[in-house]
Amino acid sequence: MFALDLKSGVPICDQIVNGFIKMKALGLISGGEQMPSVRSLAVKFSINPNTVQKAYAILEANGIIYSVKGKGSFVSDDEDAHGAVINRAREEFCAAVKSARDMGLDSSHLCEIINSVYKEEKKC
Amino acid sequence: MFALDLKSGVPICDQIVNGFIKMKALGLISGGEQMPSVRSLAVKFSINPNTVQKAYAILEANGIIYSVKGKGSFVSDDEDAHGAVINRAREEFCAAVKSARDMGLDSSHLCEIINSVYKEEKKC
Amino acid sequence: MFALDLKSGVPICDQIVNGFIKMKALGLISGGEQMPSVRSLAVKFSINPNTVQKAYAILEANGIIYSVKGKGSFVSDDEDAHGAVINRAREEFCAAVKSARDMGLDSSHLCEIINSVYKEEKKC
Amino acid sequence: MFALDLKSGVPICDQIVNGFIKMKALGLISGGEQMPSVRSLAVKFSINPNTVQKAYAILEANGIIYSVKGKGSFVSDDEDAHGAVINRAREEFCAAVKSARDMGLDSSHLCEIINSVYKEEKKC
DNA sequence: GTGGTCTAGACCACA
DNA sequence: GTGGTCTAGACCACA
Numbered sequence: 001m002f003a004l005d006l007k008s009g010v011p012i013c014d015q016i017v018n019g020f021i022k023m024k025a026l027g028l029i030s031g032g033e034q035m036p037s038v039r040s041l042a043v044k045f046s047i048n049p050n051t052v053q054k055a056y057a058i059l060e061a062n063g064i065i066y067s068v069k070g071k072g073s074f075v076s077d078d079e080d081a082h083g084a085v086i087n088r089a090r091e092e093f094c095a096a097v098k099s100a101r102d103m104g105l106d107s108s109h110l111c112e113i114i115n116s117v118y119k120e121e122k123k124c
Numbered sequence: 125m126f127a128l129d130l131k132s133g134v135p136i137c138d139q140i141v142n143g144f145i146k147m148k149a150l151g152l153i154s155g156g157e158q159m160p161s162v163r164s165l166a167v168k169f170s171i172n173p174n175t176v177q178k179a180y181a182i183l184e185a186n187g188i189i190y191s192v193k194g195k196g197s198f199v200s201d202d203e204d205a206h207g208a209v210i211n212r213a214r215e216e217f218c219a220a221v222k223s224a225r226d227m228g229l230d231s232s233h234l235c236e237i238i239n240s241v242y243k244e245e246k247k248c
Numbered sequence: 249m250f251a252l253d254l255k256s257g258v259p260i261c262d263q264i265v266n267g268f269i270k271m272k273a274l275g276l277i278s279g280g281e282q283m284p285s286v287r288s289l290a291v292k293f294s295i296n297p298n299t300v301q302k303a304y305a306i307l308e309a310n311g312i313i314y315s316v317k318g319k320g321s322f323v324s325d326d327e328d329a330h331g332a333v334i335n336r337a338r339e340e341f342c343a344a345v346k347s348a349r350d351m352g353l354d355s356s357h358l359c360e361i362i363n364s365v366y367k368e369e370k371k372c
Numbered sequence: 373m374f375a376l377d378l379k380s381g382v383p384i385c386d387q388i389v390n391g392f393i394k395m396k397a398l399g400l401i402s403g404g405e406q407m408p409s410v411r412s413l414a415v416k417f418s419i420n421p422n423t424v425q426k427a428y429a430i431l432e433a434n435g436i437i438y439s440v441k442g443k444g445s446f447v448s449d450d451e452d453a454h455g456a457v458i459n460r461a462r463e464e465f466c467a468a469v470k471s472a473r474d475m476g477l478d479s480s481h482l483c484e485i486i487n488s489v490y491k492e493e494k495k496c
Numbered sequence: 497g498t499g500g501t502c503t504a505g506a507c508c509a510c511a
Numbered sequence: 512g513t514g515g516t517c518t519a520g521a522c523c524a525c526a
Contacts, residue, residue, distance in 0.1 A: 007314045007324075011510060025228040048511050089227035093234060096220030097241045103213040104149035107242040110217060111235050117221045118231040135516060161498060172518045177500075185309060190379045194498050194526035200379075259501060273476035285513060296503045301515075318510035318513050337475040341482060344468030345489045351461035352397040355490040358465060359483050365469045366479040383525060420526050 004045050012047055016055035021064060021085055024075065031077035035065055038073075128169050136171055140179035145188060145209055148199065155201035159189055162197075252293050260295055264303035269312060269333055272323065279325035283313055286321075376417050384419055388427035393436060393457055396447065403449035407437055410445075 002019035004012060023029045038056060042049040056073055059065045063081025067073045076082075100110055126143035128136060147153045162180060166173040180197055183189045187205025191197040200206075224234055250267035252260060271277045286304060290297040304321055307313045311329025315321040324330075348358055374391035376384060395401045410428060414421040428445055431437045435453025439445040448454075472482055 006316050006319075009315075009317075011317060013510075022226040025226065051511055054511085086227060086229070089224055089229060090237070093220055093224040093229065094237055094241060096217055097238050100213060100217040101241060102146045102149070103210060105210070105213060105217065107238050110238050113214070113218055114221050114231050114234050114238075117218060117225060137516075162500095163498080172520095174519085175517060178516090180499085191381075191499060192378050192526090193381075193383060193500080193524065195378075196498055261501075270474045273474070286515095287513080296505095298504085299502060302501090304514085315514060316511090317515080320513055334475060334477070337472055337477060338485070341468055341472040341477065342485055342489060344465055345486050348461055348465040349489060350394040350397065351458060353458070353461060353465065355486050357462075358486050361462070361466055362469050362479050362482050362486075365466060365473060385525075423526055426526085 004047070012045075012051050013055045013058070016041075016052060017058050020055075020059055024064065024082060025086070029075050031075055033075045035073040035075065128171075136169075136175050137179045137182070140165075140169075140176060141182050144179075144183060148188065148206060149210070153199050155199050157199045159197040159199060252295075260293075260299050261303045261306070264289075264293075264300060265306050268303075268307060272312065272330060273334070277323050279323055281323045283321040283323060376419070384417075384423050385427045385430070388413075388424060389430050392427075392431055396436065396454060397458070401447050403447055405447045407445040407447065 002015075002023065004015050004019075006012070008015075020029070020035075029035075035056070036044070038049055038052045041052045045052075056065065056067070060067060060073070062085060063076055063078045064085065065073050066076050097110065101107075126139075126147065128139050128143075130136065132139075144153070144159075153159075159180070160168070162173050162176045165176045169176075180189065180191065184191060184197070186209060187200055187202045188209065189197050190200050221234065225231075250263075250271065252263050252267075254260065256263075268277070268283075277283075283304070284292070286297050286300045289300045293300075304313065304315065308315060308321075310333060311324055311326045312333065313321050314324050345358065349355075374387075374395065376387050376391075378384070380387075392401070392407075401407075407428070408416070410421055410424045413424045417424075428437065428439070432439060432445070434457065435448055435450045436457065437445050438448050469482065473479075
């Protein structure tokens with residue numbers, strides 16, 4: 001399970017949404033699996049249940065999860081939805097590259113960073 | 125000179141800060157050069173002088189520019205300050221790579237994106 | 249809690265910043281503790297919320313506090329940040345000593361002033 | 373002769389006033405001696421003559437210098453005036469001590485700083 | 497004219 | 512309710 005960083009400035013709601021999306025991308029949760037209940041997650045993270053509720057609503061709107069009244073929320077099998085999320089990730093990365101380019105970093109340097117991150121060399 | 129995108133959702137103030145940082149990184153402005161006055165920039169962009177003022181204050185707090193009362197604001201010669209900004213850009217890119225990795229994108233794919241961005245192929 | 253002196257000529261914003269820095273230095277507030285809300289402080293001091301907002305932004309930029317949207321502002325645990333503030337205080341005092349020396353005051357006289365201030369003799 | 377620091381944030385006018393006061397305190401200029409002309413100083417420092425003029429007016433208002441029409445400005449013999457300036461310096465140092473105390477610095481530490489400054493050990 | 501501070505008040509995202 | 516951003520406009524010190 002992912003952790004929240006209250007001091008990061010990133011809205012808690014977004015952190016929860018991204019947390020579950022990454023868990024699915026990494027195969028830590030998969031289609032059909034039950035999500036933790038809104039209440040239990042709120043207690044676990046010591047945050048407002050409304051915030052968890054909102055995150056689940058966003059995940060559902062994106063087809064990542066679905067809810068069954070009286071039973072709870074479940075991870076969706078919808079591969080299209082997950083693909084759309086991946087596409088968005090690709091676009092976000094693309095924007096990050098442009099930003100880095102505008103700051104004067106050259107492409108070979110960026111590739112080095114990528115390699116070190118994927119090798120878990122913890123150089124950055 | 126850079127352009128503002130009022131619809132982007134990115135605070136105008138941040139757009140101005142980043143605009144000048146990029147201009148310095150690209151060598152379009154350099155140490156000692158006078159910045160446009162707060163008022164003139166506000167008129168040029170049709171925004172409130174307070175917003176420009178705030179951006180200039182952030183640039184000054186980061187050592188990118190300095191202001192002389194009654195004379196105006198000037199680009200700083202402080203290379204350390206600019207280096208710190210570049211370092212932050214590097215860290216941001218590093219975070220973007222980690223995020224992409226967590227979303228399941230592989231490193232060769234990321235390198236391809238980098239190459240297409242630097243070749244201005246506008247594929248993304 | 250500190251008091252504001254609107255007639256002092258010192259910007260209200262700076263007075264608020266220094267007020268909280270001193271409170272932290274004196275142990276009156278400590279890491280994790282919630283700051284008064286921007287609005288409540290504005291009401292308490294009968295000043296504009298924007299002024300408080302600016303002071304909080306400066307404190308946050310210096311790592312003294314951090315803010316969580318929708319929840320409020322909190323005193324940071326970051327001891328490095330607080331240490332940096334103390335260092336700046338030391339440098340300011342150092343500059344004051346140099347200035348006094350240049351004005352012809354001798355060192356023993358300065359030490360006397362220090363002693364009288366710390367003894368609260370109110371001689372100056 | 374003293375130097376100006378345009379980036380310091382301290383008004384140029386104040387820097388000139390303090391520069392001459394320190395020169396007198398250090399004995400670098402003495403009663404009856406002629407001050408550099410407003411124009412020459414403005415040229416030397418590459419600043420606006422109005423700024424020099426204002427500084428001289430402040431020095432004259434404090435009895436540090438006096439002007440003779442058609443001849444120029446001269447350093448005053450008025451010891452009372454100089455004494456008043458020294459008193460103000462003492463008060464300023466006193467305020468600096470209070471500020472340092474409020475930041476948690478203890479008196480022995482301040483005395484150490486004083487000693488190192490007067491020994492020109494350049495430790496700070 | 498130039499930057500710096502402040503008030504008054506609107507509007508937004510978030511919890 | 513909480514912080515964040517922005518507009519509109521006043522007033523100040525300084526050059």
